Amino acid sequence: MGNGTSIGRVRGLGSSHHGTHHFLSSRLTAVGNLVLIPFLMISLALMPTHDYATVHAWASKPLPATALILIMINTFQHARLGVQVMLEDYIHEEGGKVMAWLLINILPLAGAAFGIVSVVRIALGKA
Numbered sequence: 001m002g003n004g005t006s007i008g009r010v011r012g013l014g015s016s017h018h019g020t021h022h023f024l025s026s027r028l029t030a031v032g033n034l035v036l037i038p039f040l041m042i043s044l045a046l047m048p049t050h051d052y053a054t055v056h057a058w059a060s061k062p063l064p065a066t067a068l069i070l071i072m073i074n075t076f077q078h079a080r081l082g083v084q085v086m087l088e089d090y091i092h093e094e095g096g097k098v099m100a101w102l103l104i105n106i107l108p109l110a111g112a113a114f115g116i117v118s119v120v121r122i123a124l125g126k127a
Contacts, residue, residue: 022081029078036071043067056122065123072115076108 043064047054058064083104091097 022084026078026081026085029074029081032070032074033078036067036074039067040071059119059122060125062123065119068119069116072112072119076112076115080104080108 043058044050044055047058059068087097087100087104091100
């Protein structure tokens with residue numbers, strides 16, 4: 001590598017080529033939220049009433065059910081990417097980092113799975 005010179009100490013420590021994928025993923029999920037969340041807000045605002053039966057009937061239709069499932073996937077992925085950046089920036093101990101990595105990968109997956117199962121149950125008439 002080098003014998004103590006400035007360039008010798010940093011040679012080979014360049015970009016790992018992983019930041020671009022993370023950057024683009026977070027931007028794409030943000031754009032997805034910019035499309036999906038207004039759809040949800042407008043759909044809910046246009047309902048005649050907001051009682052259980054009306055919202056349940058709306059959520060059981062194919063388009064709203066699909067949009068709700070996409071919102072679950074997109075929002076939890078976007079949140080996971082954001083928390084991952086905070087984890088990389090602020091947690092430096094190896095023990096804490098391993099536990100945090102487990103939590104930021106398991107909790108969003110569990111939350112999205114719960115939401116998707118709930119929407120599928122409503123859409124199929126089981127709830």
